[in-house]
Amino acid sequence: MSAHRTVPVDHKSAQRLLKQHLRLGLVDTSNTEEFGLWMVAMARGFHEQRPSPDELDEQLRGNAHRRTTGVWDAAAADPATPVATVSSWPTDMTVPGDSTVAAWAISAVTVSPTHRRRGIARALLESELRTAHTLAIPVAVLTVSEATIYSRYGFAPAAMSADLRIATPRAKWAGPVASGQLHLVSPEQLLDDGRELVKRVQLRAPGQLQLEERLWQRILCLIGDRERAKNTRVVRYDDGGGRPQGFAVYRVVDTGPGNSQQVLDLHYLVAATDDAYAGLWQYLIEMDLVGSVTASLRPVDEPLAWMLSDFRAVVKTNERDHLWVRILDVKTALEGRRYSSPGRVVLEVQDALNFTDGRYLLDIDGEGHGVVSLTAEPADISLTVNELGALYLGGTTLATLRQAGRIAERTPGAVATLDASFRSAVAPWLSFWF
Numbered sequence: 001m002s003a004h005r006t007v008p009v010d011h012k013s014a015q016r017l018l019k020q021h022l023r024l025g026l027v028d029t030s031n032t033e034e035f036g037l038w039m040v041a042m043a044r045g046f047h048e049q050r051p052s053p054d055e056l057d058e059q060l061r062g063n064a065h066r067r068t069t070g071v072w073d074a075a076a077a078d079p080a081t082p083v084a085t086v087s088s089w090p091t092d093m094t095v096p097g098d099s100t101v102a103a104w105a106i107s108a109v110t111v112s113p114t115h116r117r118r119g120i121a122r123a124l125l126e127s128e129l130r131t132a133h134t135l136a137i138p139v140a141v142l143t144v145s146e147a148t149i150y151s152r153y154g155f156a157p158a159a160m161s162a163d164l165r166i167a168t169p170r171a172k173w174a175g176p177v178a179s180g181q182l183h184l185v186s187p188e189q190l191l192d193d194g195r196e197l198v199k200r201v202q203l204r205a206p207g208q209l210q211l212e213e214r215l216w217q218r219i220l221c222l223i224g225d226r227e228r229a230k231n232t233r234v235v236r237y238d239d240g241g242g243r244p245q246g247f248a249v250y251r252v253v254d255t256g257p258g259n260s261q262q263v264l265d266l267h268y269l270v271a272a273t274d275d276a277y278a279g280l281w282q283y284l285i286e287m288d289l290v291g292s293v294t295a296s297l298r299p300v301d302e303p304l305a306w307m308l309s310d311f312r313a314v315v316k317t318n319e320r321d322h323l324w325v326r327i328l329d330v331k332t333a334l335e336g337r338r339y340s341s342p343g344r345v346v347l348e349v350q351d352a353l354n355f356t357d358g359r360y361l362l363d364i365d366g367e368g369h370g371v372v373s374l375t376a377e378p379a380d381i382s383l384t385v386n387e388l389g390a391l392y393l394g395g396t397t398l399a400t401l402r403q404a405g406r407i408a409e410r411t412p413g414a415v416a417t418l419d420a421s422f423r424s425a426v427a428p429w430l431s432f433w434f
């Protein structure tokens with residue numbers, strides 16, 4: 001079994017919970033009864049429906065690879081069902097410069113309503129961060145249901161996303177006309193080609209993570225919502241040589257008989273080439289019987305509006321934080337990405353959980369490679385580990401954070417130097433929830 005599933009539970013958090021007569025433990029995911037109770041507790045924590053036996057079976061198979069942690073209360077009416085849940089797994093996160101760093105993905109954080117506000121979530125989060133640190137993973141990541149919970153653990157929003165609404169009758173196509181071929185295919189037909197494409201495009205935006213097999217199959221509606229699956233369509237774009245270069249998963253939502261202004265809901269679009277991007281969007285925009293296209297979780301620098309005759313046909317309906325990043329090892333994280341311009345800056349980092357406190361010299365050469373060392377030199381910039389996480393993928397600037405009073409510039413010009421270095425040509429983006 002891989003190390004991430006066998007590292008023992010964090011001693012410090014276990015001791016803290018024990019004082020409240022609670023047990024922190026790992027779930028044996030091959031034990032369907034134990035894992036099933038954990039899954040039911042997790043669904044309850046998110047106020048979701050109880051999974052049917054089939055759904056539960058699918059969830060148990062799809063999540064067995066994760067490190068699965070629970071908290072149990074022996075005094076509860078049903079002591080076998082955990083009162084708190086969390087799951088985690090190692091992944092790779094794309095960083096500026098077409099490379100990746102190892103990241104610790106955290107999900108399924110719930111505490112039973114009967115046990116809230118006693119510090120259980122704090123014990124779980126801290127234990128996850130210490131476990132990732134033990135495994136020498138330099139960064140932890142999560143997507144959040146509320147933006148008020150995770151800053152206290154050193155996380156910050158690092159990649160944003162936007163929802164779009166496109167009024168298609170006014171959105172005449174003015175972009176490049178792609179020369180490839182579109183094919184309507186079944187989700188099953190796209191399973192392997194699409195997985196390969198998703199892997200290929202992962203490097204195109206900082207913030208993308210490896211897509212777990214279960215999430216991939218959900219995107220294709222092969223598992224999960226059976227109702228949604230009924231009118232889900234998949235279109236694949238092949239280049240002139242017949243090689244798949246992109247696909248879109250969408251459905252046209254039936255808004256009543258005789259309605260020629262239906263809504264096309266784009267679920268997922270992947271394009272490995274600019275041609276595929278243009279070909280797929282033109283196809284979606286020009287769909288007959290459709291009055292508008294909606295799309296969620298799209299990148300904030302989507303070029304689509306520039307490809308239409310009416311720039312205002314595309315409205316961003318919801319631009320917000322999506323991927324949250326927590327740096328656990330400044331040297332490995334900062335040396336893992338590339339930089340847009342050279343610079344030499346001393347960063348003073350404060351970390352309430354003491355993983356990364358210190359003064360670091362970041363020395364970036366003309367090729368964009370950074371070397372990080374601890375230093376006694378005076379700081380050019382002071383910031384907390386949260387701001388470092390926010391800046392890491394190039395999703396926000398030091399100038400913005402300085403104006404917001406979140407970082408202090410000790411040496412004039414240091415903010416401008418580092419902003420030029422941290423800049424990413426592509427806005428960071430994560431294309432899915434986890």
Ligand SMILES: CC(C)(COP(=O)(O)OP(=O)(O)OC[C@H]1O[C@@H](n2cnc3c(N)ncnc32)[C@H](O)[C@@H]1OP(=O)(O)O)[C@@H](O)C(=O)NCCC(=O)NCCS
Nearest residue numbers: 045109110111116117118119120121122144145146148149
């Ligand atoms: C959010 C949740 C996990 C918190 O669990 P908890 O055990 O009550 O949290 P704790 O007692 O450990 O609280 C830790 C800190 O978070 C704060 N906090 C807890 N829930 C919060 C919330 N929903 N919003 C903002 N802050 C919250 C607490 O005030 C406390 O702050 P402090 O450290 O400054 O004292 C729990 O309420 C829950 O399961 N909610 C439903 C599922 C959910 O939203 N999960 C998060 C998925 S991203």
